[in-house]
Amino acid sequence: MEEERIYKEGKWWTRRRGELLGLAAKEGTPLYIYDEQTIINQINTLKQTMSPAPITRFFYSIKANSHALLLKTVYEQGLGFECVSVNEVLLIFRLFPNISPKKILYTPNFVPVSDYIIPLQLGVNVTLDSPYPLYNPPSPNFFSNSSIFLRIDPLLPDYGHHSHVSTSGQTSKFGIPFSSIPSLLPLLEKYSINVIGLHAHIGSGLLLPPFPYDMIVTKLFSLLPMFPNVQFVDIGGGLGVPLTTEDPIPLKSIAESINTVVQNWKEGEGKDRKLPELWMEPGRFIVADSGVLLTSVTQCKDKYIEEGEGRTSTMGNYRYIGVDTGFNTLLRPILYDGFHTIVNLTKFGGPGGDPNGGEWEEGDVVGCICESGDVMGRRRRLRKAEAGDVLLIDVVGCICESGDVMGRRRRLR
Numbered sequence: 001m002e003e004e005r006i007y008k009e010g011k012w013w014t015r016r017r018g019e020l021l022g023l024a025a026k027e028g029t030p031l032y033i034y035d036e037q038t039i040i041n042q043i044n045t046l047k048q049t050m051s052p053a054p055i056t057r058f059f060y061s062i063k064a065n066s067h068a069l070l071l072k073t074v075y076e077q078g079l080g081f082e083c084v085s086v087n088e089v090l091l092i093f094r095l096f097p098n099i100s101p102k103k104i105l106y107t108p109n110f111v112p113v114s115d116y117i118i119p120l121q122l123g124v125n126v127t128l129d130s131p132y133p134l135y136n137p138p139s140p141n142f143f144s145n146s147s148i149f150l151r152i153d154p155l156l157p158d159y160g161h162h163s164h165v166s167t168s169g170q171t172s173k174f175g176i177p178f179s180s181i182p183s184l185l186p187l188l189e190k191y192s193i194n195v196i197g198l199h200a201h202i203g204s205g206l207l208l209p210p211f212p213y214d215m216i217v218t219k220l221f222s223l224l225p226m227f228p229n230v231q232f233v234d235i236g237g238g239l240g241v242p243l244t245t246e247d248p249i250p251l252k253s254i255a256e257s258i259n260t261v262v263q264n265w266k267e268g269e270g271k272d273r274k275l276p277e278l279w280m281e282p283g284r285f286i287v288a289d290s291g292v293l294l295t296s297v298t299q300c301k302d303k304y305i306e307e308g309e310g311r312t313s314t315m316g317n318y319r320y321i322g323v324d325t326g327f328n329t330l331l332r333p334i335l336y337d338g339f340h341t342i343v344n345l346t347k348f349g350g351p352g353g354d355p356n357g358g359e360w361e362e363g364d365v366v367g368c369i370c371e372s373g374d375v376m377g378r379r380r381r382l383r384k385a386e387a388g389d390v391l392l393i394d395v396v397g398c399i400c401e402s403g404d405v406m407g408r409r410r411r412l413r
Contacts, residue, residue: 006343009245012038013292013392017348020294024345024390029296030325034065034397036073038290043077046282049251054258054278059105061237061283062088064398070287071095082237082281084108086115089124101125105234105281107151107199109174113138120146125232127151127199129175134187141191149197149234150184150227151175154219156212159238160203164336168202175200181226195227201236201281205336207249214257217278221265230276237281241288241395243339249285284398291397294345295325295376297389298368319363321385326367326374330396334373341394342376347383348392359384365391 006014012035013020024031046058059080062071066088074081075096080103083089089106092099101123108115113133119126120142128134129151137143153176157169167174176184188195198220202212216235224230235258239249258278266275303318332338342365347358361384367374376393385391 005244006341011394012290013394014348017345020292020392021345021390024294024296029294029390030323030329031294032396033292033294034067034070034287034290036069036290039070039073039287039397040077042286042289043074043079045251046280046285050255050280054255054262055280056277057279059103059234059279059281060286061281062092064283065287065291066091068095070290074286075099080104082107082283083124085111086118089119089122093122105149105199105279107149107201117142125149125197127197131176131180131184131187134184134191134193137191143193144191145193146191147194147196149199149232150195151199151201152181152220152223153177154200154202154216156202156215156219158203159212160205165204166202167204168200178223181223185226194229196229197232197234198223198227198230199234199236201238204238204284205240206238207240207242207247209250209253211250211254211257213254214261217258217261221261221270224270224273224276232279233276234279234281237283237285239282239285241284241398243341243395287397288395289397291395293325293330293393293396295323295329295391295393297385297387297391298322298324299387300363300385319361321363321365321380321382321391322368323365323376323391324368325376326369327371328367328369330367330376330393332396333376334371340377340396342380342382343392343394344383344385344389345392346389349383361385 020033023033051058057080059082060074061082063084072095081092082105083092084107089104092104102125104124105127106119106124107127107129109129113136116126116133117138126146127149134143151174153168153172153174155169155177157172158166159168160166166172200216200220202216213235217233220233242248262275299322301320301322305318327334332340360381362379362381364378365376365380367376
């Protein structure tokens with residue numbers, strides 16, 4: 001039974017059901033709620049299994065979730081920040097004015113060339129993922145005499161839980177392919193640019209082996225003879241979030257595979273060179289499990305179709321459970337076909353819940369946006385819902401809201 005599995009896994013919100021229902025009544029729904037300790041636990045798990053070897057520094061990917069209090073928690077745990085827009089960079093300096101610029105990594109993609117100026121002036125780690133800004137530099141040319149990172153496409157396609165988050169290969173817009181590097185070298189020399197870092201990120205939501213991180217290290221290390229001043233190698237992020245605790249990400253074996261590549265390099269090509277620091281950019285792995293979305297049932301509807309009635313492949317009853325949220329609040333189902341556990345929190349059984357939670361039903365949990373794709377979950381088995389019940393949608397701590405996207409504000413008409 002779903003409730004038994006959830007209790008067995010010890011989800012944080014099962015211990016705080018009454019508190020969550022109280023917040024829903026006080027604040028209204030839809031309502032996102034985050035658990036700080038879950039974030040801290042995930043960070044500690046990364047540190048204990050992958051740091052200081054092979055990973056010397058973690059940069060939290062802000063696009064996962066930029067809530068100010070969440071960022072404060074990450075900052076207090078000693079992580080740096082990976083930003084994809086100027087507004088994200090400025091947000092970090094506004095929240096943490098004493099932060100070292102070197103704890104910020106700026107990794108934009110297809111931004112106006114002018115968007116490089118402020119990060120370069122602030123002294124953060126700036127990444128180029130295209131030669132274009134050097135062919136068409138800003139005036140004055142702030143790239144001159146700068147130290148930068150290059151985002152390389154190691155051409156390892158088809159990694160990621162969905163095609164929208166597969167970020168390597170010819171049909172992906174990210175990164176500089178190996179074939180473009182020779183034409184880039186004269187520009188680097190022309191402007192006295194010092195390449196101090198190499199970076200790659202090939203996909204998100206990686207759940208199953210083989211994990212690509214050892215291959216990324218191998219590919220980036222192969223470029224070190226071409227860039228003798230590289231001090232940092234960033235292998236990106238992409239660690240997935242399993243649906244159950246029965247299938248955890250094998251962080252220890254990932255670390256061991258990276259260490260094997262590093263050790264072979266130290267004994268071979270790198271025997272006369274200092275080992276670069278290895279960086280990683282976890283995002284969703286840190287925050288996804290910390291977040292839940294509370295939403296209230298607005299109305300329920302049954303569609304009973306008799307045989308021969310209309311053009312439909314479904315006979316019998318089909319139930320819809322409508323809620324006061326939609327893809328305006330929860331993007332992942334419509335954007336990535338994302339699956340999220342959904343429970344009727346009002347009637348949730350088990351310890352601390354309703355011992356008489358009532359009968360079960362199966363139905364589609366649907367939002368209030370006028371699009372057929374506005375579905376939170378299909379054919380979900382829930383405690384029978386009524387208008388006013390509070391449903392909980394789990395593992396929504398990352399890239400779920402559809403407001404300002406990665407620090408880029410929507411324009412008024």
